[in-house]
Amino acid sequence: xxxxxxxxxxxxxxxxxxxxxxxxxxxxxxxxxxxxxxxxxxxxxxxxxxxxxxxxxxxxxxxxxxxxxxxxxxxxxxxxxxxxxxxxxxxxxxxxxxxxxxxxxxxxxxxxxxxxxxxxxxxxxxxxxxxxxxxxxxxxxxxxxxxxxxxxxxxxxxxxxxxxxxxxxxxxxxxxxxxxxxxxxxxxxxxxxxxxxxxxxxxxxxxxxxxxxxxxxxxxxxxxxxxxxxxxxxxxxxxxxxxxxxxxxxxxxxxxxxxxxxxxxxxxxxxxxxxxxxxxxxxxxxxxxxxxxxxxxxxxxxxxxxxxxxxxxxxxxxxxxxxxxxxxxxxxxxxxxxxxxxxxxx
Amino acid sequence: xxxxxxxxxxxxxxxxxxxxxxxxxxxxxxxxxxxxxxxxxxxxxxxxxxxxxxxxxxxxxxxxxxxxxxxxxxxxxxxxxxxxxxxxxxxxxxxxxxxxxxxxxxxxxxxxxxxxxxxxxxxxxxxxxxxxxxxxxxxxxxxxxxxxxxxxxxxxxxxxxxxxxxxxxxxxxxxxxxxxxxxxxxxxxxxxxxxxxxxxxxxxxxxxxxxxxxxxxxxxxxxxxxxxxxxxxxxxxxxxxxxxxxxxxxxxxxxxxxxxxxxxxxxxxxxxxxxxxxxxxxxxxxxxxxxxxxxxxxxxxxxxxxxxxxxxxxxxxxxxxxxxxxxxxxxxxxxxxxxxxxxxxxxxxxxxxxxxxxxxxxxxxxxxxxxxxxxxxxxxxxxxxxxxxxxxxxxxxxxxxxxxxxxxxxxxxxxxxxxxxxxxxxxxxxxxxxxxxxxxxxxxxxxxx
Numbered sequence: 182x183x184x185x186x187x188x189x190x191x192x193x194x195x196x197x198x199x200x201x202x203x204x205x206x207x208x209x210x211x212x213x214x215x216x217x218x219x220x221x222x223x224x225x226x227x228x229x230x231x232x233x234x235x236x237x238x239x240x241x242x243x244x245x246x247x248x249x250x251x252x253x254x255x256x257x258x259x260x261x262x263x264x265x266x267x268x269x270x271x272x273x274x275x276x277x278x279x280x281x282x283x284x285x286x287x288x289x290x291x292x293x294x295x296x297x298x299x300x301x302x303x304x305x306x307x308x309x310x311x312x313x314x315x316x317x318x319x320x321x322x323x324x325x326x327x328x329x330x331x332x333x334x335x336x337x338x339x340x341x342x343x344x345x346x347x348x349x350x351x352x353x354x355x356x357x358x359x360x361x362x363x364x365x366x367x368x369x370x371x372x373x374x375x376x377x378x379x380x381x382x383x384x385x386x387x388x389x390x391x392x393x394x395x396x397x398x399x400x401x402x403x404x405x406x407x408x409x410x411x412x413x414x415x416x417x418x419x420x421x422x423x424x425x426x427x428x429x430x431x432x433x434x435x436x437x438x439x440x441x442x443x444x445x446x447x448x449x450x451x452x453x454x455x456x457x458x459x460x461x462x463x464x465x466x467x468x469x470x471x472x473x474x475x476x477x478x479x480x481x482x483x484x485x486x487x488x489x490x491x492x493x494x495x496x497x498x499x500x501x502x503x504x505x506x507x508x509x510x511x512x513x514x515x516x517x518x519x520x521x522x523x524x525x526x527x
Numbered sequence: 528x529x530x531x532x533x534x535x536x537x538x539x540x541x542x543x544x545x546x547x548x549x550x551x552x553x554x555x556x557x558x559x560x561x562x563x564x565x566x567x568x569x570x571x572x573x574x575x576x577x578x579x580x581x582x583x584x585x586x587x588x589x590x591x592x593x594x595x596x597x598x599x600x601x602x603x604x605x606x607x608x609x610x611x612x613x614x615x616x617x618x619x620x621x622x623x624x625x626x627x628x629x630x631x632x633x634x635x636x637x638x639x640x641x642x643x644x645x646x647x648x649x650x651x652x653x654x655x656x657x658x659x660x661x662x663x664x665x666x667x668x669x670x671x672x673x674x675x676x677x678x679x680x681x682x683x684x685x686x687x688x689x690x691x692x693x694x695x696x697x698x699x700x701x702x703x704x705x706x707x708x709x710x711x712x713x714x715x716x717x718x719x720x721x722x723x724x725x726x727x728x729x730x731x732x733x734x735x736x737x738x739x740x741x742x743x744x745x746x747x748x749x750x751x752x753x754x755x756x757x758x759x760x761x762x763x764x765x766x767x768x769x770x771x772x773x774x775x776x777x778x779x780x781x782x783x784x785x786x787x788x789x790x791x792x793x794x795x796x797x798x799x800x801x802x803x804x805x806x807x808x809x810x811x812x813x814x815x816x817x818x819x820x821x822x823x824x825x826x827x828x829x830x831x832x833x834x835x836x837x838x839x840x841x842x843x844x845x846x847x848x849x850x851x852x853x854x855x856x857x858x859x860x861x862x863x864x865x866x867x868x869x870x871x872x873x874x875x876x877x878x879x880x881x882x883x884x885x886x887x888x889x890x891x892x893x894x895x896x897x898x899x900x901x902x903x904x905x906x907x908x909x910x911x912x913x914x915x916x917x918x919x920x921x922x923x924x925x926x927x928x929x930x931x932x933x934x935x936x937x938x939x940x941x942x943x944x945x946x947x948x949x950x951x952x953x954x955x956x957x958x959x960x961x962x963x964x965x966x967x968x969x970x971x972x973x974x975x976x
Contacts, residue, residue, distance in 0.1 A: 230639040233594065237631040243601055244624030251616025251691070258605025258612070259926035265606055266937040269599045270944055276595040277951065280587075284955050327609070329928040486617035487693030494621060497697075501628035508636040515640070515647075 182491045183481040186249040187468070189498070190242055191461040197238035198309075198457060199363075199450045204228035204235055206364015208275065208302025209357070211295060214368055214379040219522075221295055225279060226520045227371035231512060232279060236272070241505075245498070249491060252326055252484035253468050260320055260328040261312065264344045268308050275301035303357065310356025314349030317460055318342065318405050319470035322477040326484075338405050340473045348405045355394040359453060362387035366437075366446040371520050377442070384445070385437055392430060395456075399423070402463070408470060409463035419462045426455025531931035532922055535607045538938045540907075542599055544900055545945050549593035549952070551899050554668060554714065555721020556586045557661040559752060564657045568650055578744055579657075580645075581964035582725070587642055588955050592948050594635075599941070601627075607934065611914055611924030618684050618692045618700060619674045626670035633663035665714060672710050673701055678915050679906070680705035680775050692915070705771055709906075712764035715756040716902065719862060720895040722753025726869075727892035728960055730885040738963040743879050746888065750873065753895075754866030760859055766821070772909065773822035776916065777831045779909030782842035784818055785849040786832040793818040793830035798853070801846050806834070842911045851904035858898035865891055 207228050215221040247254045258265060274297050282294035318338045320328045333343035336350075345353075365384035369377045403410045413419055429452030436445035464470065471478040485491065560582050567575035601623060604612045637660045645653050677684075683699025684692045694700065726749025732742030773780050785801030785808050786793065795818040799811035816826040823830075833841050842848050865887060872878035879885075910916055914924040 230643065233638070234632065234635040236598075237627065237635050240598065240601055240631055241624065241627035244620065244627040247601075247604070247612070247616050248618075248620025248624050251620055252613050254605045254616055254620070255609035255613035258602060259607070259609035259929050262606050262926070262929045262933055262937075265602055266940065269602060270940060272598055273595040273944055273948070276591060277948065280591040281951060281955060284588075284958070327928045329930075486620070487687065487691075490617050490621060490694035490697075493694070493697045494624070497625060498628065501625070505628060505632045508632055512636050512639070515644075 182488065183249075183485045184466075186245070186485075186491060187461075187465065187481045190246050190249065191457070193238060193242035193245060195454050195457045197235070197242055199453050200235035200238060201232070202360045202363045202453060203367035203446075204232040204364070205302045205306050206360040206362070207368050208298050208364065209306060209361045210365045210368065210380065210383050211299045211302070213383050214365065214376050218291055220376055221291070222283075223372055223376060223520050223522060224368055225282065225298075226522060227368055229279075230516050233276075234509065234512060236276075248494060249486055250468060250481065250484040251486055253479050256322070256326045256328065256479060256484075257316075257320075257469055260330055261315065261344065262329065263332055264308055264312060264330075268305065268312075271301045271305045271308070275305065306357045306360045307353040310353035311345060311349040313356070313457075313460065314352030315344060316469055317352070317402060317409070317464065318346075318348055319467075319472040319478065321473050322469070322471040322479065324477055326477070326479060338472070342472055348401055351394070351398055351401055355391065355398050358387050358390040358394055359449075359456075362391055362433075363446070363449045363453065366442060366449050370442040370446050373519060381437070381440070381442070388430075388434060388437060391452075392434075395426070395430065406463070406470065408467065412463050412465065419459075422455055422459040422462050424455075426452050426459060429453075429455055531927075531929070531934060532925050534931050534934040534938060535925040535929075536921065538607055538934055538941070539603055541938065542596065542603065542941055542945075544903075545949075546593065546596040546600060547899070547903065548896055549589050549596060550668075551717040551720045551896070552724060553586055553589045553593050554664045554717035555719070555724070556582055556589065557657075557664045557721075558718055559721045559725055559748065560586060561654075561657045561661045562748065562752070564654045568654050574740060574744070577964045577966070578741055581741070581959070583641060584959050585956055587638070588952060588959070590634075590638055592952050596945065596948065607926055607929060608914075608924050609926040609928070611919065614690060614919055614924070615678075615692050615915060618681075618694045619677055621694060621697065622670045622673045622677070622700065626667055630663050630667035630670060633659060634667065637663065668714060668717075669706075669710055672713060673703065673706055675906075676703040676706040676709055679709075679910055680771075681915050681918055686918075692918070705775070708764050708767040708771060712760060712768050712902075715760045715764060716895070716899045718756035719753050719760065720899060722749045722751075722756060723862070723888075723891050723895045725749035726753060726888045727890075730888040731960070732963070733879055734882060734885050734889065738965065741964045746869075746878065746885070747873065750866050750869040750878075750888070753862065754870060757859060757862040757866055761863065765859070769821055770823070773830075776909060778833065778836045778840050779842060779848075780822060781831055781833045781836070782845045782848045783852040783905060783909055784830075785845060786818075786830065787834050788832040789829065789835045790832065791819070791829045792816040792827040793822075795821065796853075799849075801849050803845060840912065842908055844908050844911065848905060848908040848911075851901040851908060854901040855898050855905055858894050858901070862891075862895065862898070 207224055211221065211224055215224045278294040278298035278301065282291055282298070285291075315330070320330060321341060322328050331343045333345040334341055336343070336346045338346045338348045362384050365380045365387060369380035369384060372380065429448045429450070433445055433448035433452060436448055466480045466482065467478050468481055468484060469479040560579055563575055563579040563582060567579055604623075637656050640648070640656045641653070641660055644656065648656070677700060680703060681692070682703050683694065683696040685695050687693050725745045729742040729745025729749055732738040733746065772783070784793070785796065785799060787806045787808075792815065794813035794815045796808055797812045797814060800809045802809050819828040819830055820826045822828065833845070869878060869884070869888065872881055872884060912920055912922070914921040
């Protein structure tokens with residue numbers, strides 16, 4: 182049951198990264214692909230009806246994590262207090278930027294919110310990557326499962342690390358590049374030239390960065406978290422996850438060269454899913470390893486809620502998520518095809 | 528308040544209070560928009576369609592602020608209240624996750640369609656979207672109130688050896704006897720807010736001599752809905768809620784009333800100042816026997832005073848609790864009077880010409896926000912010193928690993944951030960109100976982005 186919920190939460194977070202990833206990525210590449218107000222409006226219209234729903238996946242995953250692994254939620258959220266609060270502020274600013282930009286057609290108003298949108302999106306990508314890096318590297322857990330991480334110490338992932346060290350910054354940069362690519366591909370898919378042409382060039386540049394960083398980060402991960410190579414050597418079938426990521430990466434290259442935007446976007450989804458699944462597989466059964474004493478690490482077993490709650494939650498979670506799939510299908514279907522600006526709202 | 532615990536408490540109180548200013552308005556407006564859409568559908572009158580579109584624009588701005596200030600709430604259980612999250616997550620994590628899965632997805636999917644989908648949907652389908660959005664926002668409230676009801680009156684759980692609460696019955700959690708009246712009372716409160724805001728915008732139009740037809744519609748619908756909701760808030764929902772407090776939280780009741788001695792036929796203090804040094808009420812204005820009647824339906828019933836409880840079980844902010852409760856009740860009664868007078872004037876056909884009374888409606892708009900906030904303060908301060916009533920103390924729930932300095936830093940950050948949001952909200956909604964419901968050539972380019 183613990184393992185099942187671990188997989189379901191990993192799945193929800195993967196869906197979150199794939200969906201909110203493209204609208205964060207659209208924010209990152211916003212200024213690179215769109216030169217004037219009309220073009221920027223197209224970029225925003227490419228994510229307009231869906232970004233809020235995409236973000237809900239984060240909340241739903243957070244809520245699910247809360248009831249299934251309350252100790253992990255309590256320990257992780259309080260230990261990562263400062264970066265989480267910064268993430269919250271960035272989410273607030275970004276939401277305000279997307280929604281308030283259109284209200285006034287002023288020469289100062291719109292560029293200001295465009296800048297906020299891009300800056301918040303870029304920083305969020307880096308912070309989410311760094312957060313993943315922190316989980317992989319582990320935290321200085323005490324015997325009671327608590328910790329508190331400062332924003333940085335000496336930038337080294339030793340026994341007293343900070344949120345930002347060379348490893349987590351590397352993961353953050355990888356996430357930034359991967360989401361830039363993901364978002365650029367989405368924008369290319371939803372728009373015509375000249376936005377599409379620029380987005381394709383950005384995606385290709387990002388691809389080169391992603392390919393290089395993937396190699397570096399994988400090597401660094403094996404060094405920083407020895408549990409990951411141990412897991413892979415004990416259960417070699419898990420190599421399928423990094424293989425999927427690699428397939429997504431290489432397939433993405435071919436499809437981008439061939440100008441197949443939709444398939445290249447799917448390849449990018451596959452890459453993100455493969456990377457996240459690799460991380461989840463590599464860490465299991467840990468959910469937050471210890472950077473110091475190994476036995477203090479948090480696992481799916483020592484953080485789980487009671488068995489009744491885990492079991493009964495399946496009865497509402499499964500129908501609930503089927504409904505969610507239905508809404509998601511409905512809204513993406515209505516929103517299919519290239520962006521058309523003549524669709525009027527109020 | 529400089530202690531870490533005090534800062535964590537203030538952090539949560541400040542962010543939830545600010546969030547709820549917007550959440551209550553969107554929940555109230557969601558119902559009023561549905562009513563306007565229903566009238567539009569039944570009469571096929573463009574007037575009601577435009578009225579609905581106008582309020583959907585206001586709703587959209589409110590909803591955005593509600594959403595972005597709502598996200599920090601879910602995080603704060605873990606960030607600032609990690610001991611509590613650990614002790615209670617197995618239970619209230621369920622309701623919080625259900626809110627995400629059942630309500631948030633519904634809202635986020637359909638708010639976009641409500642805003643941008645009217646041209647591409649039939650009138651009936653667009654009405655159905657308004658219905659779903661109203662359901663989504665109220666469902667959200669149900670799950671959050673189920674969470675709060677469990678903290679007020681924990682049911683359906685057992686304590687594990689480590690002190691963590693484990694869920695024993697999901698139905699007990701979702702059908703908590705505390706929850707039903709509280710939910711109705713709270714949701715009616717959102718309708719009072721929505722109704723008075725709508726009436727105030729209508730009064731503003733009538734007083735300033737523009738958009739007169741809409742002004743009349745808004746005033747009429749506003750005072751009707753706010754009036755019905757105000758009456759139902761007093762009876763039966765408020766009455767039953769008070770009886771629940773009397774039955775399950777007698778110390779909270781004594782605190783709300785600032786009552787120190789146990790007496791039969793307890794009086795209700797309309798005003799007064801609880802003196803926490805001398806343990807007595809200063810300058811009271813009393814209605815004899817009324818408190819006994821309110822709490823137990825019997826003018827001579829015995830009501831326990833604070834002295835009947837150990838001092839460490841008294842609510843820790845008795846004067847603030849006492850004032851909050853009185854502000855809520857006082858304003859609630861004032862709303863009923865304002866609405867009854869408005870109904871009378873409406874019936875005599877004089878309301879729309881009565882400039883003096885329209886001014887009253889205009890300046891009433893901020894007060895439902897104050898009344899709802901005061902009501903929540905009464906509920907939450909009354910729960911003290913418990914975080915989970917009778918099980919976990921507030922002092923045991925905060926994150927011990929997050930220092931006061933860190934909490935102060937983020938509290939300051941949120942204060943600044945929310946000041947910006949408040950200014951943006953007032954500016955943008957003020958512009959919409961100024962533009963009015965008629966389609967305008969200069970209302971921007973009317974595009975989603």
